[in-house]
Amino acid sequence: MGIVKQPLGKVRIVTDSSCDLPATAAEELGIEIVPLTVRFGDDEFVDREDLTVAEFWSRCVNSPILPETAAPPPGKFEQTFRALAADGATGVVVVSLSAALSATMQSAELAARTIKADTDVDLDIRVVDSRTITMGLGTIVLACAREASEGKSIESVEALARDLVERTRVFGALDTLDNLKKGGRIGGAKAMLATALSIKPIIEVTGGVVEQSGKQRTRSKSLNHLVEKVKSCNGNIENLAVMHADCSDVDQFVEMLRPHYADEIVVGEIGPVIGTHGGRGTIGIAFQVVD
Numbered sequence: 001m002g003i004v005k006q007p008l009g010k011v012r013i014v015t016d017s018s019c020d021l022p023a024t025a026a027e028e029l030g031i032e033i034v035p036l037t038v039r040f041g042d043d044e045f046v047d048r049e050d051l052t053v054a055e056f057w058s059r060c061v062n063s064p065i066l067p068e069t070a071a072p073p074p075g076k077f078e079q080t081f082r083a084l085a086a087d088g089a090t091g092v093v094v095v096s097l098s099a100a101l102s103a104t105m106q107s108a109e110l111a112a113r114t115i116k117a118d119t120d121v122d123l124d125i126r127v128v129d130s131r132t133i134t135m136g137l138g139t140i141v142l143a144c145a146r147e148a149s150e151g152k153s154i155e156s157v158e159a160l161a162r163d164l165v166e167r168t169r170v171f172g173a174l175d176t177l178d179n180l181k182k183g184g185r186i187g188g189a190k191a192m193l194a195t196a197l198s199i200k201p202i203i204e205v206t207g208g209v210v211e212q213s214g215k216q217r218t219r220s221k222s223l224n225h226l227v228e229k230v231k232s233c234n235g236n237i238e239n240l241a242v243m244h245a246d247c248s249d250v251d252q253f254v255e256m257l258r259p260h261y262a263d264e265i266v267v268g269e270i271g272p273v274i275g276t277h278g279g280r281g282t283i284g285i286a287f288q289v290v291d
Helices: 023-028 053-062 075-085 104-117 134-149 154-169 177-181 189-197 219-231 250-260 273-277
Strands: 009-018 030-035 039-040 043-046 068-069 092-098 124-129 168-173 199-206 209-217 238-244 266-267 283-289
Touching: 009 075, 009 134, 009 154, 009 266, 023 250, 030 075, 030 104, 039 273, 068 154, 068 168, 075 092, 075 104, 092 104, 092 134, 092 154, 104 124, 124 154, 134 154, 134 238, 134 266, 154 168, 154 283, 168 219, 199 219, 209 219, 219 250, 238 250, 250 283
Parallel strands: 009 030, 009 092, 092 124, 238 266
Antiparallel strands: 039 043, 039 068, 168 199, 168 283, 199 209, 238 283
């Protein structure tokens, strides 16, 4: 069965490839994803265009050094904005990767200023800092795209984005310390000891940056810890999503969450932008709390 595309409103949503959204979800809602670039030494790739997620993880395993990621140049955003205007859009809401972690938002803002100065293009562009990463960003983008597809105004879509930013929570469990070691964020001896003890760091996105919020012994305990994060909200959450970095146990994890969340759970693959630091085996949850 083909993808059932939603009718597109005059307001369109633009984000970047750190959102880790499934391609089908983005295509269905007409979400435009501007890719970051990934470098392995002298080899440079456009995220998810020149390098699939699977190829990225394969390269990571065989690379002694961490890859590097770079924000899209402003021209990439400008090209996207012009294409949307030509397609009939009158407004664009950009929801970007946390500005505390990347220059991606700055690129979008520079492109927006260029478009604003062009009298031949009539396009209202609003840029919102998601202050989050991976499917935390992805869930905000999906909700905004649904709102836009219903024909809501740009003011309404932007207000929704800013409201969701304040309510978004992201937690993850790392399975390996290899990438932290390669990146110099943890010493070799400490990494070796933690690995021997099966310690799994738990991370949380707070104030737009990634912080360690604890640690668990064993993979199963770290997954249960994430489930408890959802359970402790007593049903007062929406837009629950799971993201994973090439994890064989992702389906099992989703089933662990189902008793605590009645709606659809969107599953996204963690790609190069976040995976570079978290490493293979990272698994996490993203959702918005409801007051």
